[in-house]
Amino acid sequence: MADVVAAGKNPEILFWVGCAGSYDARAQKVSIAFCKILNKAGIEYAILGKEESCTGDPARRAGNEFVFQMTALQNIETLNMYKVKKIVCTCPHCFNTLKNEYPALGGNYEVIHHTQFLQQLMEEGKISVQGGAFSGKKVTYHDSCYIGRVNGIYEVPRQLLEKLDNQLVEMERGKERGLCCGAGGAQMFKEDEPGDKRINIERTEEALDTGAEIIAANCPFCITMLQDGVKAKEKQDSVMVYDLSHRQ
Amino acid sequence: MLQQIVFSIIVFYALWNAGKLYMRVRRNILLGKDEDLTDNPGKRWQNVMLVAFGQKKMFKRWIPAVLHLFIYVAFLMTQVELLEIFIDGFFGVHRFFAPYLGILYPIIISFIEILSVLAFIATIAFLARRNVLKIPRFHKSEMTWWPKLDANLILLGELTLLIGIFCMNGADVVLQKVDPEHYHPTGFFAISGWLGPLLFGWMNEGGLVIIERFGWWLHILTVLAFLNYLPISKHLHIMLAFPNTWYARLNSRGEMPNMPEVMNEVKSMMGLTPAADMAMDDELPEFGANDVTSLSWKNIMDAYTCTECGRCTSVCPANLTGKKLSPRKILMDIRDRAEEVGNKIDSEETRYLKADAKDKAYALTKDNFDDGKSLFDYITREELHACTTCNACVEACPVLINPLDPILRLRRYEILTESAGPQDWVPMFTSVENSGSVWQIPDDRDKWAKDAVGS
Structure with missing residues (x-):
């Protein structure tokens, strides 16, 4: 600046x-x-x-x-x-x-x-997207808590994904019912409290249950958590976690 | 005449006692700190109409929403019949509204009766959901014997109310044929019109009069018992849902309440404003909340409004993955602690006075109260530390309770006043404070940007 x-x-x-x-x-x-x-x-x-x-x-x-x-x-x-x-x-x-x-x-x-x-840029015609590597693939979208439930933005990211020519599938808990990735509230910076399971594993399992090859997200912490989840499930070669801005 | 006197005595005693109990609840809610929640009344009335009256948030889950709606609408409509019972009871008349309402009377009573049947079915379904189907959210660890018994007592009470109505109306329908001089024909009642003759048609007049009076007294006594039971029950939501939705915070969910005292102190440290007056105080300030007296009164109203349905807990990511945190338990704990503090203040025992107030002849109030306990005796650190602030509990609550807010106030107390909290957080705090980043990384913050040229 x-x-x-x-x-x-x-x-x-x-x-x-x-x-x-x-x-x-x-x-x-x-x-x-x-x-x-x-x-x-x-x-x-x-x-x-x-x-x-x-x-x-x-x-x-x-x-x-x-x-x-x-x-x-x-x-x-x-x-x-x-x-x-x-x-x-x-x-x-x-x-x-x-x-x-x-x-x-x-x-x-x-x-x-x-x-x-x-x-906004797409509506103004300043950028455009083609499906490219993503077209025809099954994609599921993970609502981050702070974009979704907290600020009520559910549709814009989904509309963006649909422009990529792919098959958007919803997880069981989506939109206002979306499950947290486990990182919010400063959890990212500490060990989990004792429990049966890590939250990111629970969410990753739900994402994998959709059969999606791509998990799209909008938050760097969600991406880390879901990527870790995918690795823990040893699916890192077949399932990718992407931010919505990624282009290939 | 005797019946009128007995009725009046019972009603006035019940109302007087209930008045005392509700004033206690009000006092316990006001143990919390002041918070002005009266801005934007238009939006607040909208919340009351949509969320409380309109049951809007209940409809996120269809099955319980429809069942609950039957009971709720039956409850609202029965108030007409209840009003008539009061008039009849005080003045020794019978079905006071009937001659005034004419043809409308059987229509209104029929409407109430149909809703009552639906409410009866819904109540049986609710009993089954709790005790037979064992829906998981009704069987979490905080659902100990009392919350479970409380829920069942309420449902059994509702069945009793409905049995009373149908005994009263059913016997009346038969009596209208046997003794039309005393029991004036009122027109056809949709349910009692056939259920009455079916159940009581074989009885003689004496038996019918007993059944009619039994139903009438059973209904009104159950109503009065309910009224006095609510203040100690989770069922208080039927009253508090309305003020609670009105007083719900209207700010964005994403905004934690600002702490101006901290902001001003930091501003003066940074030289943005002249030194604050805070340094003049001789007492060390306390930040956040460790007890009901340092929470907002709205947190306590939330706790008294909670009907322990467990929707919050059933969507909490921490609870779902086996952590100790349960948003419902946080609210139940706040209510229990408010009850404890309220009872101890009522005891007027001087051992509950703060140390520096002991030698003075003060009356015990929330300001000089200290029993050596706090909310941390109810809520463990482990529960507080498990919260991801995801707002799922806030979204889930059908009556706009905010379980997240007290969790964050307790966290503030732990970090700011006690300088405690998870050790893992310390490097993050230090790093944000010293290097402006959550991680201590020696690289320049914009090192990545060299790769960001082009398109």
Whole structure:
């Protein structure tokens, strides 16, 4: 962002990368894929780069309001300094926190998730998709909690998938009844509490029961959890877990 | 005349006692902290109409929704007949509404009777679901002897109410033919019109009068018993569902309530605002909640509204995979603790005074109460730590209870006030605080971006 502003440009959108998108090898690929789509569509965008901090979602949900406030207020200072108006996120947790929690702290932006943005670009004719490697394949879509149940976005990602010419199959628990992958509420950063089963295994089994070859998701943490689940079920050679922005 | 006096005494005693019990529930709810939940009344009335009156969220599961609807509508409609029973009882008249309503009277009574039959069938089905089919959500570990007995007592009470109605109406129908001078013909009742003669047609007048009075008294006494039983029962939802949906938080589900005291402290630390006044306080502030007195009053109303249906628990990913967390148990624990604190305050025993209030002659209130216990004696850390904040429980509740909110308030207490919590989280906190990322990784945050050129 600093470089773009220094060059006198005022980018239309800010791509909020998030910690996973920045550091997690799998999620980095999603960040790169999404940037390439933006390049292709000719969108002027920027990232905060080193000036971006964790939105604070996992700290807040773990109960650590101090750490949340520190990182959130720092981010709001940065965002307001650059007069950011519109933010696109590839991570539902960043999306939710920026959209729903920053206003109470003085950060008011238009925040959208990348699935919504992709849909918008397609409607405007700025990008198009072909089924390609995905056409005819059975795909099931996993609703992340923070895009689905928490923010009520169920149809946009499904419409995107249908454009890929594939066969979309629903899991037993979908949309508002969708089962969590097990990572939310800062579970990603701790061992499970004692139980019979890991949540991601339960969800992966449900996804595999559909007979899908591809599990589509919209959240870097869901992708990690489901990928681990698929590996645990030794299906990693036949079943792939993809983010919606992936192109091949 | 004697009957009128007995009736009046019983009714006034029952109402007075129920009044006391409901005031206790109100007091226990108000043990919680103030929270203003009166904004946007339009939206709030909409919630009451759609969710409470309209049963909208029940219809996520069709079978129980339809069965429940029978009982619910029968309950609402029977209030007409109940009102008549009260008038008849106080003034010693018989079927007071009949001459005034004329042809409408048998139509209304028939409508109530048909609903009552449906409610009867639904109640039997509910008993079967609990005791024969053993639907899993009614048999989780928090469903100990009392919650199970409570549920069955309610269902048996409902059957008793319906038996009362049909004895009363059935015997009346026969009596209208035997003694039309005292039992004025009212027109045909859809069920009792044939069930009455079938069951009681063989009886003499004395027997019929006994059955009619037995049904009448059985119905009204069961209603009054119900009224006094509700405040200690999970069945209180028939009252509280309405205020609870009205007071439901309207914010986005994704927004955890902000903590302005923490925000202001952090702002002053960061030099964004002048130093806050907080440092002036001599007492260390407490954050989050560890007891009913530090929860919001709405969390406690949620707990009293809960009818223990277990929809929340049956969709909780932690519970589904064998973890200890059960959202329903969290609510049951909050209610139990509110009862305990309420009872101890009522006891007025000075041993429940906070240490610094002991030497003063204060009356025991929620502000100076300390029995050395807290909600953590009811809810274990393991339960709190298992929550993924997925909001499935929030989505599932048919009466807009939020089981997630108290879980997060208790987590805040554990982390902020006790500096405890899962050790695994500490590196994440430190990393966010020091390097602005959830993982401590030495790479630049935008290292990946070099591969993002082109399309």
